[in-house]
Amino acid sequence: xxxxxxLRVAVTVVFALNGLMLAVILIVKPxxxxxxxxHRRRRSTYIALxxxxxxxxxxxxxxxxxxxxxxxxxxxxxxxxxxxxxxxAEMLGDLVDRFDIARKQSVNLRRRIRTDRRLxxxxxxxELADESAAPTLMAHLADNEQEVRVQCARGLGRMRWRPAIxxxxxxxxxxxxxxxxxxxxxxxxxxxEATWPLISYIRVHHRLAAxxxxxxxxxxGAIGDSEAVPALLEVLDDSTDAEIQIAVVETLGRxxxxxxxxPVEKAARSEDWRLRxxxxxxxxxxxxxxxIPTLALGLEDENWWVRRxxxxxxxxxxxxIDVLYAALLSQDRFARDAASEALAEAGEVLAARARIxxxxxxxxxIHLVDHVDKKLALL
Amino acid sequence: MIAVAIxxxxxxxxxxxxxxxxxxxxxxxxxxxxxxxxxxxxxFGRVREMLSSRLAPPVSIVLPAYNEAAGIVDAIRSMSxxxxxxxEIVVANDGSSDDTLEALVEAFQLExxxxxxxxxxxxxxxxxxxxxxxxxxxxxxxxxNGGRADALNAGINAARxxxxxxxxxxxxxxxxxxxxxxxxVVEDRERTVGVGGNIRPLNGSTVELGHLISTSVxxxxxxxxxxxxxxxxxxxxxxxxxEWNGLPNVSGAFGIWRRxxxxxxxxxxxxxxxEDMDLTLRMHRFHIDNDIPYRxxxxxxxxxxxxxxxxxxxxxxxxxxxHRGLMQxxxxxxxxxxxxxxxxxxxxTWPGYFLFEYLAPIIEFVGYIVVPxxxxxxxxxxxAIIAMIAIAFGVGMLNSFIAILLDEPYGYANxxxxxxxxxxxxxxxxxxxxxxxxxWRIRALLGGRSVKVWGNMERRGVASLSET
Amino acid sequence: xxxxxxxxDSETVSMLVSTALANAGYSVTTVDNGMAAFSVGSxxxxxxxxxxxxxxxxxxMEVLExxxxxxxxxxxxxxxxxxxxxxxxxxxxxxxxxxVRKPFLVKELTARVSLALQRR
Numbered sequence: 001x002x003x004x005x006x007l008r009v010a011v012t013v014v015f016a017l018n019g020l021m022l023a024v025i026l027i028v029k030p031x032x033x034x035x036x037x038x039h040r041r042r043r044s045t046y047i048a049l050x051x052x053x054x055x056x057x058x059x060x061x062x063x064x065x066x067x068x069x070x071x072x073x074x075x076x077x078x079x080x081x082x083x084x085x086x087x088x089a090e091m092l093g094d095l096v097d098r099f100d101i102a103r104k105q106s107v108n109l110r111r112r113i114r115t116d117r118r119l120x121x122x123x124x125x126x127e128l129a130d131e132s133a134a135p136t137l138m139a140h141l142a143d144n145e146q147e148v149r150v151q152c153a154r155g156l157g158r159m160r161w162r163p164a165i166x167x168x169x170x171x172x173x174x175x176x177x178x179x180x181x182x183x184x185x186x187x188x189x190x191x192x193e194a195t196w197p198l199i200s201y202i203r204v205h206h207r208l209a210a211x212x213x214x215x216x217x218x219x220x221g222a223i224g225d226s227e228a229v230p231a232l233l234e235v236l237d238d239s240t241d242a243e244i245q246i247a248v249v250e251t252l253g254r255x256x257x258x259x260x261x262x263p264v265e266k267a268a269r270s271e272d273w274r275l276r277x278x279x280x281x282x283x284x285x286x287x288x289x290x291x292i293p294t295l296a297l298g299l300e301d302e303n304w305w306v307r308r309x310x311x312x313x314x315x316x317x318x319x320x321i322d323v324l325y326a327a328l329l330s331q332d333r334f335a336r337d338a339a340s341e342a343l344a345e346a347g348e349v350l351a352a353r354a355r356i357x358x359x360x361x362x363x364x365x366i367h368l369v370d371h372v373d374k375k376l377a378l379l
Numbered sequence: 380m381i382a383v384a385i386x387x388x389x390x391x392x393x394x395x396x397x398x399x400x401x402x403x404x405x406x407x408x409x410x411x412x413x414x415x416x417x418x419x420x421x422x423f424g425r426v427r428e429m430l431s432s433r434l435a436p437p438v439s440i441v442l443p444a445y446n447e448a449a450g451i452v453d454a455i456r457s458m459s460x461x462x463x464x465x466x467e468i469v470v471a472n473d474g475s476s477d478d479t480l481e482a483l484v485e486a487f488q489l490e491x492x493x494x495x496x497x498x499x500x501x502x503x504x505x506x507x508x509x510x511x512x513x514x515x516x517x518x519x520x521x522x523x524n525g526g527r528a529d530a531l532n533a534g535i536n537a538a539r540x541x542x543x544x545x546x547x548x549x550x551x552x553x554x555x556x557x558x559x560x561x562x563x564v565v566e567d568r569e570r571t572v573g574v575g576g577n578i579r580p581l582n583g584s585t586v587e588l589g590h591l592i593s594t595s596v597x598x599x600x601x602x603x604x605x606x607x608x609x610x611x612x613x614x615x616x617x618x619x620x621x622e623w624n625g626l627p628n629v630s631g632a633f634g635i636w637r638r639x640x641x642x643x644x645x646x647x648x649x650x651x652x653x654e655d656m657d658l659t660l661r662m663h664r665f666h667i668d669n670d671i672p673y674r675x676x677x678x679x680x681x682x683x684x685x686x687x688x689x690x691x692x693x694x695x696x697x698x699x700x701x702h703r704g705l706m707q708x709x710x711x712x713x714x715x716x717x718x719x720x721x722x723x724x725x726x727x728t729w730p731g732y733f734l735f736e737y738l739a740p741i742i743e744f745v746g747y748i749v750v751p752x753x754x755x756x757x758x759x760x761x762x763a764i765i766a767m768i769a770i771a772f773g774v775g776m777l778n779s780f781i782a783i784l785l786d787e788p789y790g791y792a793n794x795x796x797x798x799x800x801x802x803x804x805x806x807x808x809x810x811x812x813x814x815x816x817x818x819w820r821i822r823a824l825l826g827g828r829s830v831k832v833w834g835n836m837e838r839r840g841v842a843s844l845s846e847t
Numbered sequence: 848x849x850x851x852x853x854x855x856d857s858e859t860v861s862m863l864v865s866t867a868l869a870n871a872g873y874s875v876t877t878v879d880n881g882m883a884a885f886s887v888g889s890x891x892x893x894x895x896x897x898x899x900x901x902x903x904x905x906x907x908m909e910v911l912e913x914x915x916x917x918x919x920x921x922x923x924x925x926x927x928x929x930x931x932x933x934x935x936x937x938x939x940x941x942x943x944x945x946x947v948r949k950p951f952l953v954k955e956l957t958a959r960v961s962l963a964l965q966r967r
């Protein structure tokens with residue numbers, strides 16, 4: 001075969017492919033469009049239908065059994081659930097039972113082949129949070145597809161299905177940080193029911209400095225149960241891992257309470273700047289006027305984050321603002337800067353200017369405004 | 380001797396054209412697979428959860444504004460209702476000579492605030508900072524004129540949050556674009572430093588008060604050709620490149636960057652004509668040189684709409700500017716070309732860009748001269764040449780068809796007539812339109828300051844677009 | 848029959864609220880953006896408006912403000928998914944008669960509508 005024939009064959013192939021593509025486009029796209037239009041219209045119809053159902057007092061429904069198999073119906077149901085609350089949401093829950101939707105979606109979830117269907121089913125079950133699906137969701141916490149696992153955890157959290165807590169915690173070590181944070185998020189939905197399982201998990205794993213531990217600690221912070229504080233204090237004492245210590249200090253700050261005060265203050269004097277920085281932020285919530293001296297010291301710390309957090313915490317404490325103004329006169333340039341920035345964030349610069357303009361300016365207002373103007377002049 | 384040279388050059392020029400389209404075909408197939416795999420994740424995405432979330436980091440939307448008095452207020456308003464838990468808008472007024480600043484001050488009740496401003500990136504002098512007192516969390520930085528890159532740098536300086544979304548005042552954002560793009564950030568917070576979005580031409584669509592009501596393909600050939608171009612880039616190339624962590628360009632119209640990373644590489648380059656690509660390549664280089672694990676990704680469902688030139692005159696200016704920018708970039712990043720140290724960016728995507736974007740006009744131009752000459756002098760076989768050109772055209776059309784097929788409407792239905800119109804352009808594009816851009820890019824290469832490249836876009840205001 | 852304007856960009860919410868109100872015997876007009884809400888409220892004769900805080904075009908509060916400055920005095924109920932107190936206080940201060948957060952109970956919303964209409 002000579003070159004020209006090869007070329008000719010190639011041309012024919014290319015143009016044949018083009019013809020094929022053209023046919024596909026002219027046939028497939030309109031089909032998809034029509035299908036999407038129909039889906040959209042059905043969904044609107046279902047929303048209207050469900051709205052009437054909710055508004056009517058008799059609670060009677062004229063909906064054929066077939067609707068249960070229609071994905072558009074499910075989409076409409078999920079949409080409505082995100083908008084309505086209370087007993088009306090329960091009415092929708094009754095519909096879910098009536099049409100056996102949870103079971104059908106569970107079946108979809110168990111299919112092996114089509115990942116998109118499984119994911120859709122997992123999302124639906126998570127949104128519906130119907131207890132009958134709990135066993136299936138538990139089984140799929142170890143699914144191959146990452147997003148399916150996450151949705152299962154989410155669904156179980158929303159229904160506060162107790163047996164799932166341990167199963168979710170078990171996966172902390174094997175999941176990537178992103179997935180782990182979403183698992184942790186679903187634990188927050190359990191509220192205080194998750195406190196003790198989390199504490200056990202932390203107690204067991206912190207000596208190994210397992211990567212899931214900081215996440216578990218922070219989850220305790222999000223839950224906010226003060227029962228966790230003694231255990232956290234133990235961990236802080238015991239642990240040598242910086243990440244864990246940082247997470248504990250942050251969490252103690254969130255949960256608050258008198259017991260947390262001493263250890264956090266101690267952390268504010270740690271060698272690790274990250275601990276000092278976290279402690280500086282935490283002290284704001286634990287505060288009490290007794291934290292002020294520690295925070296004032298923090299203004300002169302060598303690390304920018306520590307200075308910034310200390311200044312910010314001071315700006316949130318009643319007598320802290322006075323300390324910030326006083327710091328404007330400090331010898332330490334960095335302390336002056338940190339103080340003025342925190343004062344600016346707190347709106348004090350504007351307030352000071354206003355006071356000066358209305359003739360009620362105090363010496364410290366003038367100091368602040370001068371300091372800020374000098375900095376601006378350098379720009 | 381010359382005869383042989385003409386033969387070689389002639390066949391080479393034509394095969395180059397075919398090769399270029401084959402390369403794009405390869406990219407298209409790869410991208411198609413990537414898109415398909417991630418498609419189900421996008422549709423049933425976790426948007427709702429992110430929105431309620433403790434998981435979503437705050438973002439500063441930064442945009443430069445130069446003489447945008449006509450549309451700036453509507454633009455900011457529509458940005459302000461983007462669906463995202465926590466964000467602020469930072470506008471850098473780049474020394475506008477019209478009422479841009481006044482319009483902003485009035486609409487958002489801006490107050491002059493004299494607060495410390497840390498100029499981590501150095502810019503043209505700042506005149507003032509304003510913060511809004513009404514519902515919208517907006518900061519306006521008023522500065523002396525310095526160009527888009529300079530203005531962005533000033534905006535970034537004033538931005539409070541760890542991530543910045545760099546965009547433009549004439550862009551219409553889809554309500555969920557931010558949350559979808561940020562999902563890519565949070566799923567790998569440590570490594571993700573940049574996310575690029577999907578840009579679609581706005582022309583022909585109806586926009587009201589900064590919101591997209593409906594879309595359709597515009598009337599003019601010039602605008603339609605661009606629609607196809609954008610589709611090809613954002614569907615056929617970017618998904619594949621992103622998968623390889625080799626994205627050479629995160630477009631200036633929508634680019635999310637980790638603020639600390641932008642500072643580390645020194646921000647955008649003032650005066651650069653391709654400042655978005657310049658920053659992207661610098662990000663790649665910086666992280667690789669310093670052994671920092673990173674990734675820059677493209678998110679196809681983060682959709683935004685922007686106006687593209689409708690007239691040949693304005694398009695010409697734009698293309699010349701782009702090519703000049705590319706010339707600057709080639710000079711700056713020569714060392715990365717075919718350098719194995721830079722992984723896929725260095726070995727595949729940047730060389731691809733260099734070969735098929737930068738060199739393209741030269742080679743094609745040479746082809747336009749040498750090939751007819753060769754045929755006339757009987758040195759090149761007309762049949763072979765025609766066959767090769769036909770293959771090149773054919774593969775090019777295939778790429779366009781793939782793009783049209785895979786295009787998602789993203790909530791705005793495209794009518795059947797629209798699809799047909801695009802198909803027609805795919806067929807006709809190679810007969811004149813493409814050649815026109817080649818000539819313009821040659822003009823860019825030949826240099827000279829006589830071509831005014833910035834000018835104004837002759838923006839007629841998006842309101843009048845719906846009249847086309 | 849009393850006329851009610853419902854303005855929300857979510858089709859689900861509009862449909863839900865308008866069906867419930869229609870069922871309760873009101874005549875309902877729905878729009879999905881701020882500008883349309885404003886023009887219907889200014890030009891047509893309506894007895895009550897339910898508007899969403901976040902809509903394309905004009906924000907709910909801005910529509911309310913414009914109506915007030917035009918002298919439109921029908922009662923306005925604000926609907927919102929935004930959770931912060933300043934928005935609530937601001938809307939009430941601006942003249943809204945009530946503020947309903949999403950998720951809400953449809954029956955409760957209907958009851959508040961009838962209460963607001965009675966109070967006039």
